[in-house]
Amino acid sequence: MGGFPIEIVLALIGIAVPIMAFVWEFVFVGRRRLGYRVQMDTPVTGEIESVFPGVLPQLRPDGGAAAPDLHDLSVVLMRIENNGATTIDIADYAGPEGERVGVHISFPHRRVIGMAVTELSDPAMGDCLRPGTGIGAREDAARRVGIIDLPKVPMNRGDHYKILAILQRSAGAGDYPPPTVQSRIRGGRAVESRSSTGISPRLLALIGFLVVVIAVQFAVDLGTADAPPAADCARGGLTVVGSSAFEPALRDAVAAYRKRCSGADFTLEFDGSERGLTRLDKEGRDNSALLAITDGPKGEGYPKLLPRALALSQFAMVTHPGVNVKDLSVQQVRDLYAGRIDNWRVLGGADLPVRVVQRALGSGTREAFRSRVLGGEQPPAPPATGCRAVLATNPPGPAFCEVPVTRDMLETVAELPGAIGYSEYADAAQASGVRTVTLGGRAPTREDVLAGRYPFWAVEYAYSYGEVPADSPAAAFLRFLTDGVGKDVLRAHGNTPCSELPDPTGCMPER
Numbered sequence: 001m002g003g004f005p006i007e008i009v010l011a012l013i014g015i016a017v018p019i020m021a022f023v024w025e026f027v028f029v030g031r032r033r034l035g036y037r038v039q040m041d042t043p044v045t046g047e048i049e050s051v052f053p054g055v056l057p058q059l060r061p062d063g064g065a066a067a068p069d070l071h072d073l074s075v076v077l078m079r080i081e082n083n084g085a086t087t088i089d090i091a092d093y094a095g096p097e098g099e100r101v102g103v104h105i106s107f108p109h110r111r112v113i114g115m116a117v118t119e120l121s122d123p124a125m126g127d128c129l130r131p132g133t134g135i136g137a138r139e140d141a142a143r144r145v146g147i148i149d150l151p152k153v154p155m156n157r158g159d160h161y162k163i164l165a166i167l168q169r170s171a172g173a174g175d176y177p178p179p180t181v182q183s184r185i186r187g188g189r190a191v192e193s194r195s196s197t198g199i200s201p202r203l204l205a206l207i208g209f210l211v212v213v214i215a216v217q218f219a220v221d222l223g224t225a226d227a228p229p230a231a232d233c234a235r236g237g238l239t240v241v242g243s244s245a246f247e248p249a250l251r252d253a254v255a256a257y258r259k260r261c262s263g264a265d266f267t268l269e270f271d272g273s274e275r276g277l278t279r280l281d282k283e284g285r286d287n288s289a290l291l292a293i294t295d296g297p298k299g300e301g302y303p304k305l306l307p308r309a310l311a312l313s314q315f316a317m318v319t320h321p322g323v324n325v326k327d328l329s330v331q332q333v334r335d336l337y338a339g340r341i342d343n344w345r346v347l348g349g350a351d352l353p354v355r356v357v358q359r360a361l362g363s364g365t366r367e368a369f370r371s372r373v374l375g376g377e378q379p380p381a382p383p384a385t386g387c388r389a390v391l392a393t394n395p396p397g398p399a400f401c402e403v404p405v406t407r408d409m410l411e412t413v414a415e416l417p418g419a420i421g422y423s424e425y426a427d428a429a430q431a432s433g434v435r436t437v438t439l440g441g442r443a444p445t446r447e448d449v450l451a452g453r454y455p456f457w458a459v460e461y462a463y464s465y466g467e468v469p470a471d472s473p474a475a476a477f478l479r480f481l482t483d484g485v486g487k488d489v490l491r492a493h494g495n496t497p498c499s500e501l502p503d504p505t506g507c508m509p510e511r
Contacts, residue, residue, distance in 0.1 A: 032188025242276025274362025284465025295364025
């Protein structure tokens with residue numbers, strides 16, 4: 001990414017949150033933790049006598065017939081434990097000074113008939129649970145709540161003891177409300193213990209948070225999976241001028257580069273190869289953020305401009321659909337552009353006068369056409385009238401006119417009956433109203449060009465004024481075009497990146 005490193009932030013959050021949760025749970029909140037759990041809460045039946053032999057007779061007061069009638073009884077077994085990270089001392093129980101009680105167990109709708117300590121993990125705790133230490137039972141009659149008071153028992157980590165209580169209903173009907181435990185622990189708290197077989201809500205929340213962090217980080221990584229390293233991106237402005245034939249490919253390459261390098265700002269002006277070279281020669285001395293694109297090498301008069309070969313590009317002859325000619329030999333094209341053929345019926349086509357459309361002088365496409373198809377011949381200079389005048393007057397013999405850029409070439413050939421012209425093949429193939437013509441039975445394919453079977457091609461160059469700084473937007477964009485994803489964009493437009501040719505140094509197809 002060219003901006004804020006969000007993937008690093010997400011990684012740090014994913015590490016920090018579990019650490020903070022651990023510290024909070026086990027160092028601050030859970031450092032001292034008095035746990036309790038209800039291990040049994042059941043009505044009294046005949047089975048209680050066998051499970052806890054001798055307990056019920058101890059609860060029945062002496063007196064024979066004078067003994068109160070005990071009914072609607074229940075048995076509760078509570079486990080009190082230290083499940084924190086450190087020991088709990090007597091001083092860790094909060095409360096008034098001199099107060100011996102540290103824990104209160106409440107039983108709503110029930111009164112305590114009897115109680116006993118049934119299990120000690122450490123026998124030494126028994127001294128703190130004897131009569132007179134604060135252990136006892138009482139009833140809050142106003143609220144119909146039975147209460148067991150337990151003393152401040154010091155407990156090592158993992159220690160526990162159990163309280164067995166026999167209770168009688170004092171209010172309500174049906175199921176009893178669950179018992180609750182109240183205790184104030186300095187630097188900790190009293191919490192109901194959970195079974196180790198389940199998953200705590202806090203653990204689920206932590207897992208969910210980590211899943212979200214990972215998902216967001218994955219989405220960020222997915223969106224930037226193809227992003228180049230920082231060295232291939234440079235912030236700043238860059239102006240690209242020159243070849244109109246290469247304009248669609250360059251515009252798509254610029255769009256792809258902007259997605260990967262958000263800090264780049266482009267200005268695109270495609271007015272022709274010669275105009276681009278002239279502007280670069282005039283303005284490029286103190287401006288490394290200016291590049292010119294040409295169809296073919298520069299001409300004479302630009303000694304300071306340095307080339308960078310980009311790709312081999314195929315060109316095609318195009319005609320008006322009414323011409324009704326599908327193939328031309330190279331010699332026939334030369335005769336047409338020399339004015340030696342005045343009507344398409346001579347070539348087996350329609351009875352239409354020939355209209356030769358030419359690119360203006362200074363066009364790289366025109367120069368490629370002159371050198372590779374016309375054999376170096378210069379076609380006759382067109383008359384002063386433009387292509388619009390030819391369309392309007394419709395002279396009886398052959399007519400010649402010029403257009404400045406590729407777009408005008410394709411539009412003129414589509415509008416002018418009997419017209420023939422030329423264009424970069426990818427543009428011609430997508431244009432409406434024109435037909436591409438094979439040369440000598442060969443289409444403008446990459447394979448035929450590389451094999452030397454198709455003559456009309458050119459090398460696309462990028463020119464700079466001298467060497468550009470390695471960290472400049474121009475250098476970064478050139479690297480993108482020649483070594484990065486930019487090559488895929490050029491290839492998608494029918495071009496062959498120079499680095500993939502049999503002779504990359506000269507960017508020439510083998511013959």
